[in-house]
Amino acid sequence: MLTKAPRGTYDILPQDSIKWQYIESIMKETAEIFGYREIRVPIFEHTELFQRGVGETTDIVSKEMYTFNDKSGRSLTLRPEGTASCVRALIEHSSYAGLLPVKWYYMGPMFRYDRPQTGRYRQFHQFGAEAFGSNNPYLDGEVIMLLLEILARLGLEEYELHLNSVGCPQCRGRYRQKLIDYIQPYQDNLCPDCQARYINNPLRVLDCKNEACHQAIEGYPTLADHLCENCLEHYEQVKGALAQQGILFIHDDGLVRGLDYYTNTAFEIHIPGIGAQSAVGGGGRYNGLVEQCGGPDLPGIGFALGLERLLLAVEKKGEMLLPPPEIDVFVAVMDSAYEAQGMKILQALRGAGIKAEKDYNQRKARAQMKFADKIGARLVLFLGEEEVQKGFVTLRNMRSKEQFQVAENDLLRAVSRTLLID
RNA sequence: UUGGGUGUAGCUCAGUUGGCUAGAGCACCAGAUUGUGGCUCUGGGGGCCGUGGGUUCGAGUCCCAUCAUCCACCCCA
The missing domain is CATH 3.40.50.800 (Anticodon-binding domain)
Incomplete structure (x- = not known):
């Protein structure tokens, strides 16, 4: 035990750290070109920040957090993601009082208590970018383009961009009820997990991998069909902004994202061939989050990339040109x-x-x-x-x-x- | 939580139906070349065979437990 790194953690030795430096430098450089500046936030925060910011019902908060009490009895948590900290910092320093949008990127370790497997660790690393203070659909486009530009510069051409809109609290709430009503008659055909969660989180049933669940609810009403006028227009404009740039995407009704704070745009990037955990990145808009965390009513959007998974993909391509040690x-x-x-x-x-x-x-x-x-x-x-x-x-x-x-x-x-x- | 695979030298792995002192390749060190590399040759150091119990005259090998690890499920980065 003494001579073994804890489960789900690992060492990056010099022969590998050189690869990390390579992809990290590309990401930083690209983000800077897009006008994002680096922010460094603590690796642990008050537990309440994540409870409030990420959402009590999420898997992350309900079962994956590394939470501990410090010597004075404060409950602290090793950050499971980066957005909540950025929002906290934005509010704490009133960064929203200056020029908008505020555009930040960050990079570093995240912690989730989960079962390790290919591309998934308990201490893993993310690169993320956040933009606060604009609801412009073209900003949604920019954030996605930044992510794709990073992939391009890493030589990764084979990927799928999944896109959806999860609406606003109003239209999503209405849709939620409609979905529950639709599922109810078929509940006996659902897998145990879904039977337990379809009332609390009906959207989750949509991306259940269980084939039985898929068939049971076939023909379900989609969120895209129930967006309110504003949300629908926003989504159309985001899609337009991407299409304009020739960016291909897949509209994915089942893409609901695991975090509670998302509104409108939600997206995920998948790269095939790197194991079952093919999502190398994901993000979306979170227009209610800043206010919910005690700040002003300020819109936001961002994404995070999983560096371990990105590295798997880059290594699989075998196109990293690294100088030999000399x-x-x-x-x-x-x-x-x-x-x-x-x-x-x-x-x-x-x-x-x-x-x-x-x-x-x-x-x-x-x-x-x-x-x-x-x-x-x-x-x-x-x-x-x-x-x-x-x-x-x-x-x-x-x-x-x-x-x-x-x-x-x-x-x-x-x-x-x-x-x-x- | 659940299922499957794997634990033998620093690394990759052999190890027969249980039976000599547990092996190979690579890596490392030294010598051949006492001031000169890559190749070659010779030699050397290194192993609680994951751990604990059990069966047996005898266990790396069989049984049980446990831990670790990998893959998958769940979910996500």
Whole structure:
């Protein structure tokens, strides 16, 4: 236990962290191009924030939160998602009082107590973006376009964009009742889960994977057909904004999203071939959330991407162009008597921005060469008796095997030049 | 919660119907080359065979339990 990471967590070792840095840099860069700025929020928050912000009836709040009491008895929760914290920060700092919309992105670990499987962990990572203060359907379009641009820059072309509108509290409420009334006569044919939840959460029955449930409610009234005038118009405009850009999407009546705060636009991105958890990202509009969390009546929209799943997809494509690990100069000291001098040279090289390394395990010359080779050294610098006495060093180009001597005071220039022309 | 698979060296895995001191490849270290890499050869270090019980003269192998892990279900990123 002592030597094992907790269930659902894992280490990212250097050979993998380089891949994370790669996709993270692409996401940041893309978000910045779209005018989003980074916000960093705490990894834990007051439990009430998520209860209120995410919704008591959601799976996340009802069974997946990492909640604990701190030493003063406050109930805190490791964040299961990022939107609630952004909303809290927006209100706390009155960020809405300035220029609107406020456009933020964030990145980091999230925590949900769930059963791990391919692409799902208890500590997982999300990149998210949020835009507050505009209900313009083109902003819905922008948010989706940002998500798709990130996928494009990662070389991911095979995906499905699912789209739906979950309306506003008014039309969704009316529709909800209608759906319950429709399902009621068939309730005996539903799976146990759905029988239990169709009253409280009838929308959930729609995307139940159980085939029996599907058949039992076939021909059910759809939300899209029951949107109020405003919501319908908004949805049409969002679809128009996407179509205008040639973005293909699938209208999905069953897409209701797991979080309570969504209004109007809801979307999800699926990538096939990365396991059963194919949703790499999802989001939507949440026009009542800011007010519900104690702020002004301010609309919002955002999305989150699952980095583990994205990485699975990128690796499956095998198109990550990562530079091989390389060291510019390996300083080989022929005798421990010259180690101090070797350190001096090492420090001078590094000070000039040259990636330099040396041996710290008393290896003999031959072993140092092997070591230098394995870490990808382009040049090896020899420091032995002759060099020290005559005040020069020997440089060996590991690729061409050429070897030459340079005066110590000419070292930086010689190394730089050699690295450049090689 | 539920179902199935898998736990043997740092990694990937062999290990026969229970029967010698538990193996291989890769990796690591050393030597062949006492100041010079990649290839090759030789040698070396490393294993509570997941854990605990049971059956047996004898268990890595069979039985039970437990833990871990993977995949799926649920749901989602």
